[in-house]
Amino acid sequence: MKKLKRSARLVDMTYFLLQHPHEIVSLTRFSERYQAAKSSISEDLVIIKEMFEDEGYGALLTIPGASGGVKYMPKMNKSEAETLVDQLVIDLNKQERILPGGYLYMMDLLGNPKLMHEVGRLFASVLHNKQIDAVMTVATKGIPLAYAVGQHLGVPVSIVRRDHRITEGSMVSINYASGSSDRIQTMTLARRSLAPGAKVFIVDDFMKAGGTLKGMVDLLEEFDADLVGIGVLVEAAEVNERLVDDYISLTKLTDVNVREKRIDVSEGNVFEKY
């Protein structure tokens, strides 16, 4: 790369850091790439750090020592997070979402990569001080959210499946009780798709009693993996007995009235600890 002015260097460094969240990037790497003194690079990083932190894009951590460098951790400041959740609440309350049986149509939200990306950044922000090695979800609707969170945390995604048409080698299956119907179902994860001992964040689009999430928690045990937390886009509020205790919800569905075409969605518990 040709020698750059500071202005061009800042554009390139910003681009690079955004593509490599949660990775330690050594000052030497930048210094060699731009043929610039480490002192100049440090000054550049101060400018980026201030801008990112002022605007709530994330934190730029300095890691001292021989293997040190900087690490970009995507975050979302509270006011931006509130705006995002407010918008989700407005969108979810639209009566045209109501489907027969009181289900809500959500694929317009889940099918929007930019929205999912922002929701992923919100979850990454809540989780910024946790060590997480993988994100787990269950096919199909949890997948967009899981990738968005995984991308911001810089970790892989494990997809649990409910079908059996799987060609992924040795599999681990468990039975679980779907909380809403009490029906016994099976979920399956490829043995090699989650490392033993991994610290795992579980996500899904919707939680009612939490039977599916509880199934995934049980599945973690089969992999000697540890649960770090659970995140959902929507929790259903009126549930007799919740099968998981600790979770982060962005929104809460209190009521769906099919006859009167009324939905009641409000903010979830996410800001209790933000």
Place this chain on the structure above:
Amino acid sequence: MKKLKRSARLVDMTYFLLQHPHEIVSLTRFSERYQAAKSSISEDLVIIKEMFEDEGYGALLTIPGASGGVKYMPKMNKSEAETLVDQLVIDLNKQERILPGGYLYMMDLLGNPKLMHEVGRLFASVLHNKQIDAVMTVATKGIPLAYAVGQHLGVPVSIVRRDHRITEGSMVSINYASGSSDRIQTMTLARRSLAPGAKVFIVDDFMKAGGTLKGMVDLLEEFDADLVGIGVLVEAAEVNERLVDDYISLTKLTDVNVREKRIDVSEGNVFEKY
């Protein structure tokens, strides 16, 4: 926002443009945000444009006129794309991927959000001069790729499903012949998850005879939607009769020998038109 120096402004503009691919951003927006003259903003954009284009991150188009501004289109230059495909070829040739029946384990690649993001940028680069309104795929394994492409193109994702446990309102189903087994199967897409008249790019992780892809092409007709193109991560080369003609493949699987634990994967057709 407080008044910024050019250096800080460049960091913020780079961040903003990366979060808003394929969107027209007016100079007025930037000018108001930074309390800076449009002439200064234009100079900033020249710096970003040069850097992005020199490094092959993408193009910054200037749209003239009253509703004009700039538009960031993510791209990948050819040498970076070749490095990515070379790496995929090396990874796919690893013999530990071979599963009983000659299938290949690919979830380590599909489960890597950063890799999928780069693959998405490559496809967006190939497609940069096409008008695309939506990306379509079939659950489950095509989903990560579809989101990565959709994110770079700034368009929504439609997920076709093969199961029937769906609560998404009115659905459109078609039958299709899975090329490999000649078995008649059903695929389904929610009526409201694809707009009539949409121009659609279809992606999947793997293509053998192309029966599933052909099914999705047929499904487009039911939505009065138009096919723009097809992209796959891996095509299987040894096929008697291919059911789709025109597709972009990143890699090509010529042979899997379960007994000798040998895989033969090489570059796909992607560079024929790059």
